[in-house]
Amino acid sequence: MAVAAKSITPPDRVAIRRALLSVSDKTGLIEFAQALAARGVELVSTGGTRKSLAEAGLAVRDVSELTGFPEIMDGRVKTLHPGVHGALLGIRDDAEHAQAMETHKIAPIDLLVVNLYPFEEVRQKGADWANTVENIDIGGPAMIRAAAKNHAYLACVTDPADYASVLDALDEGDGALSYEFRKTLAARAFARTATYDAAIAGWFADALDIQAPARFALGGKLASSMRYGENPHQQAGLYLTGEQRPGAALARVVQGKALSFNNLNDTDAAFELAAEFDASRTAAAIIVKHANPCGVAEGPDLLDAYRKALACDPISAFGGIVAFNQKLDADTARAVVEIFTEVIIAPEASDEALQVIAAKKNLRLLLTGAMPDPRAGGRVLRTIAGGFLLQNRDAQSVDDLDLRIVSRREPSAQELADMRFAFRVTKHVKSNAIVYAKNGATVGIGAGQMSRVDASRIAAWKARDAAEAAGLAEPQTLGSVVASDAFFPFADGLLAAAEAGATAVIQPGGSMRDEDVIKAADEAGLAMVFTGVRHFRH
Numbered sequence: 001m002a003v004a005a006k007s008i009t010p011p012d013r014v015a016i017r018r019a020l021l022s023v024s025d026k027t028g029l030i031e032f033a034q035a036l037a038a039r040g041v042e043l044v045s046t047g048g049t050r051k052s053l054a055e056a057g058l059a060v061r062d063v064s065e066l067t068g069f070p071e072i073m074d075g076r077v078k079t080l081h082p083g084v085h086g087a088l089l090g091i092r093d094d095a096e097h098a099q100a101m102e103t104h105k106i107a108p109i110d111l112l113v114v115n116l117y118p119f120e121e122v123r124q125k126g127a128d129w130a131n132t133v134e135n136i137d138i139g140g141p142a143m144i145r146a147a148a149k150n151h152a153y154l155a156c157v158t159d160p161a162d163y164a165s166v167l168d169a170l171d172e173g174d175g176a177l178s179y180e181f182r183k184t185l186a187a188r189a190f191a192r193t194a195t196y197d198a199a200i201a202g203w204f205a206d207a208l209d210i211q212a213p214a215r216f217a218l219g220g221k222l223a224s225s226m227r228y229g230e231n232p233h234q235q236a237g238l239y240l241t242g243e244q245r246p247g248a249a250l251a252r253v254v255q256g257k258a259l260s261f262n263n264l265n266d267t268d269a270a271f272e273l274a275a276e277f278d279a280s281r282t283a284a285a286i287i288v289k290h291a292n293p294c295g296v297a298e299g300p301d302l303l304d305a306y307r308k309a310l311a312c313d314p315i316s317a318f319g320g321i322v323a324f325n326q327k328l329d330a331d332t333a334r335a336v337v338e339i340f341t342e343v344i345i346a347p348e349a350s351d352e353a354l355q356v357i358a359a360k361k362n363l364r365l366l367l368t369g370a371m372p373d374p375r376a377g378g379r380v381l382r383t384i385a386g387g388f389l390l391q392n393r394d395a396q397s398v399d400d401l402d403l404r405i406v407s408r409r410e411p412s413a414q415e416l417a418d419m420r421f422a423f424r425v426t427k428h429v430k431s432n433a434i435v436y437a438k439n440g441a442t443v444g445i446g447a448g449q450m451s452r453v454d455a456s457r458i459a460a461w462k463a464r465d466a467a468e469a470a471g472l473a474e475p476q477t478l479g480s481v482v483a484s485d486a487f488f489p490f491a492d493g494l495l496a497a498a499e500a501g502a503t504a505v506i507q508p509g510g511s512m513r514d515e516d517v518i519k520a521a522d523e524a525g526l527a528m529v530f531t532g533v534r535h536f537r538h
């Protein structure tokens with residue numbers, strides 16, 4: 001049953017006379033407390049915070065004076081006391097509450113300043129179980145929730161980044177904080193405890209390998225606001241979850257215009273595909289447009305890979321996002337800046353490459369310091385109306401699959417290498433996805449089609465166009481291999497590939513009509529392998 005509210009009239013202005021400060025992150029604490037003291041605010045504080053303030057010469061009372069109880073159990077219990085919570089939760093203009101405060105000698109607190117034990121940082125560092133658990137703050141969130149609930153009468157600050165605006169508001173209000181401001185701080189406070197608890201719940205779910213938790217919370221901290229979202233009439237921001245996966249969100253932005261929503265989305269798609277190529281074995285270049293690759297290649301070095309990737313679809317590559325899996329060198333950087341490119345992302349860049357790119361002021365360069373592990377787990381989430389879909393990351397690599405040859409003809413070593421390459425790329429192309437590849441480069445990509453046979457035709461058509469533009473006598477699909485992200489339901493898609501000149505096919509298999517498709521492959525003289533694994537991407 002819901003509890004009933006008392007009728008209260010929140011004062012528009014609350015004069016700030018007493019503040020309780022209890023912070024783990026002591027950034028800006030002394031300056032803030034000095035500024036409060038200078039405005040006549042009485043300071044009350046917990047153990048470590050009090051010590052810092054006293055050492056800075058500030059007059060500060062210990063919270064135990066409010067509770068009449070010492071801090072016990074290594075700080076597990078220091079503010080969990082009616083002397084504190086009554087001061088935070090009491091409805092000032094309610095007779096009963098006022099009476100209770102007087103009876104129990106509870107002095108009101110007007111401003112709560114709390115930031116929490118650094119659970120998120122400790123989790124990121126991978127501390128052991130006991131230390132991670134010990135960094136779950138209990139008293140802090142309890143106080144924040146109490147003060148934020150009672151925003152009608154007090155203000156609650158949970159982030160050192162807000163200290164300056166609190167002081168400004170105090171000055172504007174002549175020592176008082178407005179109701180509107182207190183409400184804004186309360187909203188921030190509950191968002192803080194919610195993201196904190198989301199991190200704790202996430203840690204438990206990961207540690208216990210809970211696959212489909214009964215409840216799932218995702219927390220994020222705003223890292224940057226964008227001018228707009230996917231379209232100019234949408235608002236957007238980038239939020240960091242704490243996941244330490246190298247990539248677009250955590251990269252160092254070396255230079256260039258501010259990243260847009262679409263830039264970040266496309267850069268993520270490009271870099272995740274780049275990570276599929278083991279940097280110790282091969283150099284890879286990826287060009288992405290609208291979250292789909294329009295050219296992918298591997299080679300002995302990045303320049304070779306980039307040139308081959310660009311040749312796949314030079315028209316679409318205009319204004320694209322380029323990702324590399326190795327340190328960017330100057331020659332490759334020179335080749336990239338020859339055409340209009342929105343973003344380059346790479347693990348590192350040489351000094352000379354940085355100079356080359358610096359000449360293009362608007363071009364964004366993102367350096368990640370490392371490549372993400374394509375086999376690492378983790379969850380991916382997509383919202384739908386009324387809910388969200390949660391699943392494990394597609395961490396399957398073609399290198400780990402037992403490829404089954406199902407055709408009469410066995411693929412050659414070159415065909416097999418290209419098939420692996422093409423299937424690797426297909427994983428990162430929107431379904432229905434068809435990828436033609438030859439000599440470690442895509443030569444035709446059909447993405448996001450509603451029918452597989454159309455994806456096959458579009459890929460072949462694009463390859464013909466690219467050949468014509470390059471003045472080649474015949475399209476690169478001749479003698480290529482073709483990969484499909486899911487099985488061919490009918491022989492038609494496969495026959496379209498054979499018509500385009502593909503000599504070998506890699507696909508998951510598993511269709512009711514596999515026999516018909518294998519027969520068609522044999523009749524067309526194609527080599528075909530089944531992966532047993534599908535890579536839908538929507």
Ligand SMILES: NC(=O)c1ncn([C@@H]2O[C@H](COP(=O)(O)O)[C@@H](O)[C@H]2O)c1NC=O
Nearest residue numbers: 024046047048049076078079117138139140
């Ligand atoms: N247990 C409690 O009663 C309690 N009350 C406040 N804290 C936290 O203790 C920290 C500050 O401690 P100190 O002032 O001793 O450095 C803050 O992060 C605050 O959120 C507590 N610690 C953990 O739960």
